[in-house]
Amino acid sequence: MEHIRVVGMRPAWGLPSSSPFCLKLETWLRMEKIPYIAIALTKPPRSHTGKVPYILRADGSTVADSNVIISGIAEEFSIDPAHGASAEERARTHLILRTLEESLYFAAVWERWQQTEYWPTTRDAIFGYLPPILRQLLAMTIRRKMLASLQGQGIARHDSARIAAIGQADLVALSSLLGERPYFHGDKPGLADASAYGTLANLLAFPHSTPLKRVVEQHENLVDFCGRMKNAFWSEAASDGAS
Ligand SMILES: N[C@@H](CCC(=O)N[C@@H](CS)C(=O)NCC(=O)O)C(=O)O
Numbered sequence: 001m002e003h004i005r006v007v008g009m010r011p012a013w014g015l016p017s018s019s020p021f022c023l024k025l026e027t028w029l030r031m032e033k034i035p036y037i038a039i040a041l042t043k044p045p046r047s048h049t050g051k052v053p054y055i056l057r058a059d060g061s062t063v064a065d066s067n068v069i070i071s072g073i074a075e076e077f078s079i080d081p082a083h084g085a086s087a088e089e090r091a092r093t094h095l096i097l098r099t100l101e102e103s104l105y106f107a108a109v110w111e112r113w114q115q116t117e118y119w120p121t122t123r124d125a126i127f128g129y130l131p132p133i134l135r136q137l138l139a140m141t142i143r144r145k146m147l148a149s150l151q152g153q154g155i156a157r158h159d160s161a162r163i164a165a166i167g168q169a170d171l172v173a174l175s176s177l178l179g180e181r182p183y184f185h186g187d188k189p190g191l192a193d194a195s196a197y198g199t200l201a202n203l204l205a206f207p208h209s210t211p212l213k214r215v216v217e218q219h220e221n222l223v224d225f226c227g228r229m230k231n232a233f234w235s236e237a238a239s240d241g242a243s
Pocket residue numbers: 018019020021022050051052053064065066067149
């Protein structure tokens with residue numbers, strides 16, 4: 001079987017990717033035992049969305065967006081990403097994904113990219129491999145674009161306390177939903193778990209004690225969940241993210 005080529009953000013802070021969406025996709029592929037090769041982004045993304053992750057096909061075409069990629073692969077390999085779940089459980093997964101990817105994600109991006117105390121760590125992890133002049137130029141340009149997108153989305157129009165509260169509310173809700181189950185999907189992991197791991201592991205791995213990281217740390221079930229996911233899917237992985 002030909003390996004799927006996944007283009008994404010490079011490893012950082014002991015994680016296979018500094019991008020929640022890339023880590024989510026790779027985790028899901030591992031969960032479903034689908035062979036893939038992780039390719040670290042070295043040029044501007046070639047996807048039509050301009051974002052990572054994307055799949056690079058043999059004919060040079062690309063498929064972007066973790067959820068679109070997952071539904072396409074699921075169809076191709078005749079996999080039910082919901083693992084036979086009921087309509088209510090599917091709805092739960094849908095809402096978990098939306099919370100992680102359309103709300104909490106932006107609070108986390110704001111911390112990493114906007115906050116001047118955390119920005120150098122983000123910059124070095126993402127652009128550190130580039131030669132110095134290119135590194136500075138690209139980091140400045142992409143940061144400007146990211147900050148504009150945070151304004152457009154709206155999160156950056158709030159003050160830091162409000163942004164932390166928005167992220168905290170999402171994390172508290174996620175912790176309550178998980179409760180004492182091992183996984184968001186139930187006894188076995190599913191798509192919601194791949195997405196939750198992509199985000200929560202990234203919050204925990206960031207080297208500073210940010211407000212969002214502290215909230216995760218205060219919720220033992222979320223921390224234990226990350227440990228469980230790491231053991232299940234990434235135990236053998238070196239921090240260079242080799243797959
Ligand atoms: N909905 C997309 C979101 C992907 C996304 O936002 N990726 C970020 C990295 S975590 C990105 O490429 N950002 C660059 C940009 O916004 O231009 C997915 O699920 O793949």
